[in-house]
Amino acid sequence: MAQANGNSEGIRTGVHQSLAHDSAHKHVSGEAIYIDDMPEPPGMLNVAFGMSDHPHARIRSMDLGRVRKAAGVAIVLTAADIPGRNDVAPVTEGDPVFVDKLVEFKGQCLFAVAAETMEQARRAARLARVEYTVLKPILTIDEAMAKQSFVGPSQVMKRGNARKAIGAARHRVAGHFEIGGQDHFYLEGQISLAVPGEDGDLTIYCSTQHPTEVQQAVSHVLGCDSNAITVEVRRMGGGFGGKETQGAQFAAAAALVARVTGRPAKARLDRDDDMIMTGKRHDFVVDYVVGVDDDGRIKGIEIELAARCGNSLELSAAICDRAMFHSDNCYYFPNVTITSHRCKTNTVSNTAFRGFGGAQGMLASEEILDEIARHVGTDPLQVRKVNFYGKSPRDVTPYHMTVEDNIIAKIVADVEKSSSYWRRRRTIDAFNATSPVLKKGIALNPVKFGISFTTSFLNQAGALIHVYTDGSVHLNHGGTEMGQGLFTKVAQVVAEEFQIDIDKIKITATSTGKVPNTSATAASSGADMNGAAARIAAQTIKSRLTAFAAGHFKVERNKVIFRDNRVHVGRRRMSFADLIQLAYLGRVSLSATGFYRTPKIHYDAAKARGRPFYYFAYGAAVSEVLIDTLTGEYKLLRADLLHDCGKSLNPAIDLGQVEGAFVQGMGWLTMEELHWNPDGGLATHAPSTYKIPVASDVPADFRVRLLESGRNKENVVHRSKAVGEPPLMLGISVFHAIKDAIAAVGEGQLSPGLNAPATPEEVLRAVDDLRHRLSLSAAEAAE
Numbered sequence: 001m002a003q004a005n006g007n008s009e010g011i012r013t014g015v016h017q018s019l020a021h022d023s024a025h026k027h028v029s030g031e032a033i034y035i036d037d038m039p040e041p042p043g044m045l046n047v048a049f050g051m052s053d054h055p056h057a058r059i060r061s062m063d064l065g066r067v068r069k070a071a072g073v074a075i076v077l078t079a080a081d082i083p084g085r086n087d088v089a090p091v092t093e094g095d096p097v098f099v100d101k102l103v104e105f106k107g108q109c110l111f112a113v114a115a116e117t118m119e120q121a122r123r124a125a126r127l128a129r130v131e132y133t134v135l136k137p138i139l140t141i142d143e144a145m146a147k148q149s150f151v152g153p154s155q156v157m158k159r160g161n162a163r164k165a166i167g168a169a170r171h172r173v174a175g176h177f178e179i180g181g182q183d184h185f186y187l188e189g190q191i192s193l194a195v196p197g198e199d200g201d202l203t204i205y206c207s208t209q210h211p212t213e214v215q216q217a218v219s220h221v222l223g224c225d226s227n228a229i230t231v232e233v234r235r236m237g238g239g240f241g242g243k244e245t246q247g248a249q250f251a252a253a254a255a256l257v258a259r260v261t262g263r264p265a266k267a268r269l270d271r272d273d274d275m276i277m278t279g280k281r282h283d284f285v286v287d288y289v290v291g292v293d294d295d296g297r298i299k300g301i302e303i304e305l306a307a308r309c310g311n312s313l314e315l316s317a318a319i320c321d322r323a324m325f326h327s328d329n330c331y332y333f334p335n336v337t338i339t340s341h342r343c344k345t346n347t348v349s350n351t352a353f354r355g356f357g358g359a360q361g362m363l364a365s366e367e368i369l370d371e372i373a374r375h376v377g378t379d380p381l382q383v384r385k386v387n388f389y390g391k392s393p394r395d396v397t398p399y400h401m402t403v404e405d406n407i408i409a410k411i412v413a414d415v416e417k418s419s420s421y422w423r424r425r426r427t428i429d430a431f432n433a434t435s436p437v438l439k440k441g442i443a444l445n446p447v448k449f450g451i452s453f454t455t456s457f458l459n460q461a462g463a464l465i466h467v468y469t470d471g472s473v474h475l476n477h478g479g480t481e482m483g484q485g486l487f488t489k490v491a492q493v494v495a496e497e498f499q500i501d502i503d504k505i506k507i508t509a510t511s512t513g514k515v516p517n518t519s520a521t522a523a524s525s526g527a528d529m530n531g532a533a534a535r536i537a538a539q540t541i542k543s544r545l546t547a548f549a550a551g552h553f554k555v556e557r558n559k560v561i562f563r564d565n566r567v568h569v570g571r572r573r574m575s576f577a578d579l580i581q582l583a584y585l586g587r588v589s590l591s592a593t594g595f596y597r598t599p600k601i602h603y604d605a606a607k608a609r610g611r612p613f614y615y616f617a618y619g620a621a622v623s624e625v626l627i628d629t630l631t632g633e634y635k636l637l638r639a640d641l642l643h644d645c646g647k648s649l650n651p652a653i654d655l656g657q658v659e660g661a662f663v664q665g666m667g668w669l670t671m672e673e674l675h676w677n678p679d680g681g682l683a684t685h686a687p688s689t690y691k692i693p694v695a696s697d698v699p700a701d702f703r704v705r706l707l708e709s710g711r712n713k714e715n716v717v718h719r720s721k722a723v724g725e726p727p728l729m730l731g732i733s734v735f736h737a738i739k740d741a742i743a744a745v746g747e748g749q750l751s752p753g754l755n756a757p758a759t760p761e762e763v764l765r766a767v768d769d770l771r772h773r774l775s776l777s778a779a780e781a782a783e
């Protein structure tokens, strides 16, 4: 719990201190209240959903008679029962609450059934008789590309003449590479509880990263004003991007049931339904051609990214944009063309996932750098280094933003040394020379991740602070808590500003009734933006208190100083609470809002030019793995991570974010495999078939550090940096370490073609493929 900062005086606990997550003890004891733990209001109905049986079909008829007559059923609702708009799409349109006529993925929601118990609702949902005219689905990226099936126009980002530069280069390297998707696997599934009030008003308790969007979606669906809907979220049991938009549909269904019946209604998806009905990380296919010189320096590069967006646009435009923004990662591309295709398929619409397309773009560039190295026969780390962003003119991104805060070389040199990369490289080579079956591999990968929503207007945040007459503080802001520690960090910022102990600050649930018109807690910007907004609110109250105290005690304003739970007014000292009491009697307002907008950012999408990011976050990781070339199994032996959180607001929480993100990134690229059946159904919809990393996958030797000298060049709250997403991409080093180990099978002569995720099956396939190619070239040599 709250830990003293070491000073005998001083406050407990301001910024830059390691403080436990405010709910850590409640998470482990089970006392933290998630929506399904809330006492159920009397008369509450439980909502379950009917799902389509085909990925692409027209509904001829839907007979719901048996559903309506099933035990305990109160009501069944379809598209025809929606009084407002049957769409919860976050940007444009295309995400219906209930299918009207055209089914676009298998598992799409056809209707909702509300019953007295969840069991009754689920049983009833299966009794529908639906007749379809089955249509031919498009399921894969390849099919979508062949049919030019897109959710939006393809985009191009370019500088210079890549084609020409590639033609003139000494070497040409071309390749094709597949990147799998990922399920969010938050521990708490999608859930909403809608409680009716007077005049049709509704309060919705929803597990969402975006309460405002849920409020708007529900009001559109119900055809009422936003002011009739209040959305509240105290915490999520994980979001990871999966609750940036995906909760709206189920919130709308619960709201509709509540509105029509006048009874409270809860919609909670079980794990299988959640995995089938909600979007995931986009899988990608990458094609590239790059021209390099003898030491692997890039002269020109063309990258083509094709993403599987699923059946609707949803957030895919911004996600695919972010993929383009990160397909340079840390490398300067003098001549570059990046093309992005947004493929429409008859699968669930893919959505935000930690990294938001940036992860896939970055993996593409890391893969290309790895391939260049294997082609020119140099260590991948060396080839990475010669291509790093550097001084002008080698400091401009493909979208014409200058990288002003470049610390790539520094961070890489640090971890290269601390991990003994080169010594271990030699040890591994020696091991591999004498070990025919087991092979080791090592990889160092850097990360540069752009911070800000690339949709510039989203970069705004608000906060609300009340100080009560006893000096205790009520803190609220538009950010949501999903386990990342945002609430703790913002409370630290406010404690620091008022110079009072953090236990005087009450952390409260996010509510659209307190702070309106918020953006999703996403793009890793939660603490940057809500921390700044809360700080501004606290400063407003503080300046009122300062003016009051100066007048009351007849001193200059600069003689009023807040420090260590006290206020110094000239020679007087009083407790914060005593000053508050006086200020109240003096009729000073003790409540304030704060509003923050990120400065400096702008972007012209039509020209693919601007400064979409306020700044970059950096990191680097070294992973070492051992693979078994007979089974394809592997183990991560050691990982050294170094990550830049600027001047960390809370090093303990940030360290946890780095560790968790790395393991989640490793899971994405090594073991989490989504599999669709030929009929378009998701085969992997439960932990029995979908494998996520567990405690035993964390390497026994795990060395994680925050960059001690870190300091944000930009004026972000207390010079910190965003941490939520960037370290996920440190997991790329595990993938490339596996690839390095496979390459050892051929003594580095040939490059293994390894797609992500590198499951044991994929590793074995890559090993066999490499052996096959080796024997062919040996046979050729013998001829």
Ligand code: MTE
Residues within 6 Å of the ligand: 238, 239, 240, 241, 353, 354, 355, 482, 483, 484, 486, 521, 522, 523, 524, 525, 526, 527, 657, 660, 723, 724, 725
């Ligand atoms: N950490 C935990 N424990 N749970 C989560 O759901 N989501 C990640 C990251 N870290 C997540 C997490 C994602 S996708 C983002 S965008 C950020 O947290 C959002 O929070 P922040 O902006 O406050 O960092």
Ligand code: HPA
Residues within 6 Å of the ligand: 244, 315, 318, 322, 352, 356, 452, 453, 454, 455, 458, 520, 522, 523
């Ligand atoms: N990141 C996360 N969520 C978003 C973004 C982004 O850049 N843009 C719109 N929603």
Ligand code: MOS
Residues within 6 Å of the ligand: 209, 240, 241, 242, 244, 352, 353, 354, 355, 356, 521, 522, 523, 524, 725
């Ligand atoms: Mo995070 S993918 O921006 O919610």
